[in-house]
Amino acid sequence: MMRTRPLKVALLGCGVVGSEVARIMTTHADDLAARIGAPVELAGVAVRRPDKVREGIDPALITTDATALVKRGDLDVVIEVIGGIEPARTLITTAFAHGASVVSANKALLAKDGSALHAAAVEHGQDLYYEAAVAGAIPLLRPLRESLAGDHVHRVLGIVNGTTNFILDKMDSTGAGYQEALDEATALGYAEADPTADVEGFDAAAKAAILAGIAFHTRVGIDDVHREGMTEVTAADFASARAMGCTIKLLAICERGADGSSVSARVHPAMLPLSHPLAGVREAYNAVFVESEAAGRLMFYGPGAGGAPTASAVLGDLVAVCRNRLAGATGPGESAYAGLTVSGMGDVVTRYHISLDVADKPGVLAQVATVFAEQGVSIDTVRQQGRGDGSGEASLVVVTHRAPDAALSSTVEALRKLDTVRGVASIMRVEGE
Amino acid sequence: MMRTRPLKVALLGCGVVGSEVARIMTTHADDLAARIGAPVELAGVAVRRPDKVREGIDPALITTDATALVKRGDLDVVIEVIGGIEPARTLITTAFAHGASVVSANKALLAKDGSALHAAAVEHGQDLYYEAAVAGAIPLLRPLRESLAGDHVHRVLGIVNGTTNFILDKMDSTGAGYQEALDEATALGYAEADPTADVEGFDAAAKAAILAGIAFHTRVGIDDVHREGMTEVTAADFASARAMGCTIKLLAICERGADGSSVSARVHPAMLPLSHPLAGVREAYNAVFVESEAAGRLMFYGPGAGGAPTASAVLGDLVAVCRNRLAGATGPGESAYAGLTVSGMGDVVTRYHISLDVADKPGVLAQVATVFAEQGVSIDTVRQQGRGDGSGEASLVVVTHRAPDAALSSTVEALRKLDTVRGVASIMRVEGE
Numbered sequence: 001m002m003r004t005r006p007l008k009v010a011l012l013g014c015g016v017v018g019s020e021v022a023r024i025m026t027t028h029a030d031d032l033a034a035r036i037g038a039p040v041e042l043a044g045v046a047v048r049r050p051d052k053v054r055e056g057i058d059p060a061l062i063t064t065d066a067t068a069l070v071k072r073g074d075l076d077v078v079i080e081v082i083g084g085i086e087p088a089r090t091l092i093t094t095a096f097a098h099g100a101s102v103v104s105a106n107k108a109l110l111a112k113d114g115s116a117l118h119a120a121a122v123e124h125g126q127d128l129y130y131e132a133a134v135a136g137a138i139p140l141l142r143p144l145r146e147s148l149a150g151d152h153v154h155r156v157l158g159i160v161n162g163t164t165n166f167i168l169d170k171m172d173s174t175g176a177g178y179q180e181a182l183d184e185a186t187a188l189g190y191a192e193a194d195p196t197a198d199v200e201g202f203d204a205a206a207k208a209a210i211l212a213g214i215a216f217h218t219r220v221g222i223d224d225v226h227r228e229g230m231t232e233v234t235a236a237d238f239a240s241a242r243a244m245g246c247t248i249k250l251l252a253i254c255e256r257g258a259d260g261s262s263v264s265a266r267v268h269p270a271m272l273p274l275s276h277p278l279a280g281v282r283e284a285y286n287a288v289f290v291e292s293e294a295a296g297r298l299m300f301y302g303p304g305a306g307g308a309p310t311a312s313a314v315l316g317d318l319v320a321v322c323r324n325r326l327a328g329a330t331g332p333g334e335s336a337y338a339g340l341t342v343s344g345m346g347d348v349v350t351r352y353h354i355s356l357d358v359a360d361k362p363g364v365l366a367q368v369a370t371v372f373a374e375q376g377v378s379i380d381t382v383r384q385q386g387r388g389d390g391s392g393e394a395s396l397v398v399v400t401h402r403a404p405d406a407a408l409s410s411t412v413e414a415l416r417k418l419d420t421v422r423g424v425a426s427i428m429r430v431e432g433e
Numbered sequence: 434m435m436r437t438r439p440l441k442v443a444l445l446g447c448g449v450v451g452s453e454v455a456r457i458m459t460t461h462a463d464d465l466a467a468r469i470g471a472p473v474e475l476a477g478v479a480v481r482r483p484d485k486v487r488e489g490i491d492p493a494l495i496t497t498d499a500t501a502l503v504k505r506g507d508l509d510v511v512i513e514v515i516g517g518i519e520p521a522r523t524l525i526t527t528a529f530a531h532g533a534s535v536v537s538a539n540k541a542l543l544a545k546d547g548s549a550l551h552a553a554a555v556e557h558g559q560d561l562y563y564e565a566a567v568a569g570a571i572p573l574l575r576p577l578r579e580s581l582a583g584d585h586v587h588r589v590l591g592i593v594n595g596t597t598n599f600i601l602d603k604m605d606s607t608g609a610g611y612q613e614a615l616d617e618a619t620a621l622g623y624a625e626a627d628p629t630a631d632v633e634g635f636d637a638a639a640k641a642a643i644l645a646g647i648a649f650h651t652r653v654g655i656d657d658v659h660r661e662g663m664t665e666v667t668a669a670d671f672a673s674a675r676a677m678g679c680t681i682k683l684l685a686i687c688e689r690g691a692d693g694s695s696v697s698a699r700v701h702p703a704m705l706p707l708s709h710p711l712a713g714v715r716e717a718y719n720a721v722f723v724e725s726e727a728a729g730r731l732m733f734y735g736p737g738a739g740g741a742p743t744a745s746a747v748l749g750d751l752v753a754v755c756r757n758r759l760a761g762a763t764g765p766g767e768s769a770y771a772g773l774t775v776s777g778m779g780d781v782v783t784r785y786h787i788s789l790d791v792a793d794k795p796g797v798l799a800q801v802a803t804v805f806a807e808q809g810v811s812i813d814t815v816r817q818q819g820r821g822d823g824s825g826e827a828s829l830v831v832v833t834h835r836a837p838d839a840a841l842s843s844t845v846e847a848l849r850k851l852d853t854v855r856g857v858a859s860i861m862r863v864e865g866e
Contacts, residue, residue: 020727024583024584024727028583028585031585031650031771032583034650034768034770034771035582035583035650035768035770131580137727137728137729137731138728138731139572139575139576139579139580139581139731142572142575142576142579142580143572143575143576143580146572146575146749146752146753147564147572147575147576147746147749148572148745148749149468149748149749149752149753150457150461150465150468150744150745150747150748150749150750150751150752151457151745151748151749152461152464217464217467217468277713277734280710280713292745293741293745294453294457294570294741294742294744294745294748295570295571295735295736295741295742295745295746296570296735296736296739296741296742297735297736298570298571298572298733298734298735298736299732299733299734299735300731300732300733300734301710301731301732301733301734302728302729302730302731302732303728303729303730306729308726308727308728308729309727309728309729311583311727312581312583312584312725312726312727312728313580313728314583315582315583315584315727316579316580316581316582316583316584317583318583319579319582319583320579320582323765324762327760327762327763328761328762329757329760329761329762330760332756335467335468337467337468338464338467
């Protein structure tokens with residue numbers, strides 16, 4: 001039952017992702033038509049540089065007036081792959097108002113204004129899909145939203161930024177320092193000239209907000225996500241991690257509090273046991289580990305970025321939105337019914353690996369242990385090692401049991417006040433156990 | 434916008450999976466209602482043994498008359514977790530005819546009669562969902578069918594049977610033989626008293642048929658799947674695998690032929706490089722690796738069986754089917770538009786690891802190499818080793834380049850005719866490269 005009038009699709013942005021979307025829409029037009037039940041037609045492509053040669057795209061479709069394009073009124077779907085907040089946000093809401101559904105890959109916008117955009121979609125009876133916004137090609141939002149719709153997610157633990165995973169993997173496998181590994185990532189095109197969004201965790205934090213919102217049926221904004229970058233991870237940290245049978249990953253962690261009525265979302269580097277499935281995720285790959293009540297431990301793995309992988313996710317959404325349209329229905333929208341409290345970082349409970357430089361003399365361990373006890377942080381293991389360099393200093397590595405982040409912070413503050421503690425060399429959370 | 438009239442759900446079967454489904458429907462009723470947009474009510478439970486105590490299920494709902502239950506006419510969804518061909522098939526089609534959609538976990542039935550059941554669903558305007566039929570809790574069919582709907586799948590490589598993965602993992606990690614590992618699996622409850630369906634690959638073959646059908650938009654029946662069990666894998670095979678940097682897994686492999694117009698599906702043990710993401714799948718876990726044109730390499734990992742994990746998949750489908758119902762729509766049904774040819778095993782192209790017992794004298798390697806050349810099978814590496822036991826025998830391990838299975842079979846037949854070849858100790862395919 002093939003409908004012959006094509007569904008009209010506009011493309012906003014024709015860079016790495018957009019050009020792949022256009023290419024696949026052309027080369028696999030027959031497959032898409034068969035899977036949707038109607039042909040899809042590229043009706044317009046909004047670009048910033050109209051003079052650039054775009055192979056396989058009819059020049060007559062190119063326009064610099066994105067606003068006029070989304071206002072045409074005859075569009076079925078608008079694909080937004082511009083990125084950033086504006087003009088993307090206004091173009092999306094304008095598209096809804098003019099009767100089109102939207103497929104977006106825009107994590108920053110969705111993390112910032114997801115609820116408002118969903119509301120606008122509902123107001124105009126349109127769909128808003130954005131599988132490509134998190135973990136590129138990896139089917140993740142649809143499984144979380146639909147496949148696990150009958151389950152109860154406890155925790156989502158994700159490597160959702162390929163650049164930082166590439167850097168950390170290099171540091172782990174070659175012993176390189178951060179700067180050296182970053183330089184290699186830049187040379188190979190895995191890191192941008194300004195890597196801030198990646199290495200400071202902004203990109204991962206946006207994805208964490210989106211994941212937490214979907215996993216816990218609760219609005220989680222980008223400002224709710226505690227964020228620490230990975231620029232201060234050192235080769236020494238990797239040595240410490242290896243001594244514990246761990247590696248170090250930049251993780252996006254979304255989890256329920258112990259009482260079940262609160263959730264938290266955070267991004268920071270963490271030690272992760274080598275036996276954990278995420279520990280084996282190499283190079284620029286992404287993977288998301290989900291722990292839920294009934295399903296248990298699931299992992300989704302794949303390329304988290306790149307033109308073709310991201311286009312795959314965009315086109316999967318395009319097919320879904322087109323099918324919904326032909327059925328006269330819309331897909332599942334925002335689900336925020338649970339309305340759980342979003343905790344601050346102080347309430348997050350996890351384990352810690354703390355390296356201290358201390359005076360190499362008797363009684364230091366007792367002093368340090370007393371501080372931990374006073375703050376209610378229980379110690380799991382301690383490893384003390386004289387430097388043997390005549391400095392009179394030793395290093396003390398403490399791994400704690402689970403404790404609230406606030407308690408750990410007060411512990412560290414108190415430790416810094418001890419005369420015998422010369423410095424806190426590093427503090428790293430230990431996850432995945 | 435919560436509808437107050439509940440959706441009525443009947444449960445066929447109340448064993449390990451069914452009782453978990455009923456439990457979650459009760460304990461998480463509020464979550465399910467919020468996610469669906471209407472409450473769901475357990476309207477009846479068909480069982481074989483009505484006298485068994487079933488905690489948390491109102492005894493008034495229990496019936497032994499499954500046929501009468503699915504004919505009630507007021508049901509919205511029937512959940513079939515009986516398994517097997519009959520009476521499951523008749524109950525499902527009866528449910529459709531009486532206005533209910535169906536969620537099933539029945540791989541054997543779907544692999545055998547999936548097309549007919551889909552046709553019956555369409556005829557009556559109902560949904561047929563069966564995420565739980567393949568790889569238990571792992572969201573797999575929905576991602577393949579929906580998330581990758583705009584992509585072009587080349588190959589699906591899966592560990593889809595937990596029992597055999599547990600056995601092979603034990604053999605690999607402990608050096609145990611097949612029987613010893615099977616005994617441990619049985620003692621721990623990972624293998625059934627009669628393990629035939631698992632160890633002979635019947636279970637995996639049913640899943641391969643379902644996966645191939647969805648991945649390639651082509652009808653693939655259970656009889657189209659080439660099936661070899663793993664009962665003949667030996668400790669010596671694992672030693673050979675390790676020497677190649679491989680492990681051995683029972684794989685379900687669905688792939689396109691080189692020309693793109695044919696597909697094949699097969700289940701057999703195979704050597705897999707340790708660097709392949711599937712090689713790290715331990716114990717009874719399942720994982721499915723998907724290679725597609727745009728998305729690249731994806732992997733889905735999780736528990737492949739068990740009451741709660743399977744119930745998670747069933748309930749995800751229940752939520753989807755109920756949402757469709759409230760929207761007055763049905764979800765994507767069977768997609769078989771591509772109608773590709775299903776190749777026999779002879780046309781499958783892969784690599785082979787062959788261990789031969791040969792006479793330990795000059796010229797044998799030349800003879801053997803000639804046979805391979807005559808059959809058009811190109812040799813990648815050869816390793817020759819005298820036994821040193823005075824037997825006058827040596828072992829010869831040949832690893833081939835990619836060749837059609839038929840050519841390999843003729844090669845082996847010709848090798849057996851050589852006087853200098855005392856025996857073919859093992860033949861194993863090498864995948865995942």
